[in-house]
Amino acid sequence: MTSNSNTSIAKKARTKAEADFATWLMMAKLGGFDDLPSNAQNFLTNYRTRLETMSEAESTSVAVREVYSAYYNEMGGVGAAPEPKARTQTTKGKVVRLQRGSKSQPGLSAARHSTRPMIRKSLSALLIFVSMVALIVAYRILTR
Numbered sequence: 001m002t003s004n005s006n007t008s009i010a011k012k013a014r015t016k017a018e019a020d021f022a023t024w025l026m027m028a029k030l031g032g033f034d035d036l037p038s039n040a041q042n043f044l045t046n047y048r049t050r051l052e053t054m055s056e057a058e059s060t061s062v063a064v065r066e067v068y069s070a071y072y073n074e075m076g077g078v079g080a081a082p083e084p085k086a087r088t089q090t091t092k093g094k095v096v097r098l099q100r101g102s103k104s105q106p107g108l109s110a111a112r113h114s115t116r117p118m119i120r121k122s123l124s125a126l127l128i129f130v131s132m133v134a135l136i137v138a139y140r141i142l143t144r
Contacts, residue, residue, distance in 0.1 A: 009077040017068035021060070043067055 024040045025047075027033070033041065043063055050059040072081035 006077050006079075006082070009075045010072060010082050013071035013075050013077065013081065014068050017064050017071050021064050021067050025060075039070070 020040070021043065024036055024044055027036060028044050033044065036044070043066060046066070047059055047063040050062060054062075069081040
């Protein structure tokens with residue numbers, strides 16, 4: 001039971017760590033470093049220090065791992081935070097056929113097909129506008 005609980009906590013902590021670190025990094029790049037919480041500032045300071053000795057990808061990976069470990073402990077995980085499982089490739093040696101959602105009509109060009117949703121939206125807006133004008137005109141005629 002605790003193993004399943006720890007696995008669930010680990011997944012939540014990992015997802016939150018990745019999202020938070022990306023957010024903090026973007027805020028720092030946009031000049032909002034001082035607005036971040038102190039723990040976020042510490043993680044980013046360590047990240048910047050590591051950038052001098054390792055690549056950006058490696059430093060990011062280590063930083064996310066640090067944030068993940070901290071979140072795992074905060075969320076009630078027992079022991080050290082487990083390493084995330086590597087994604088296995090399930091289609092090894094197999095060919096996967098991609099399915100299309102709908103078949104396009106052969107006579108339509110790609111440009112015309114891609115603008116169809118925009119035309120529908122503008123047509124709906126136009127109909128609403130015309131209806132509003134008609135209501136206003138009818139109201140003014142009836143109130144005279």
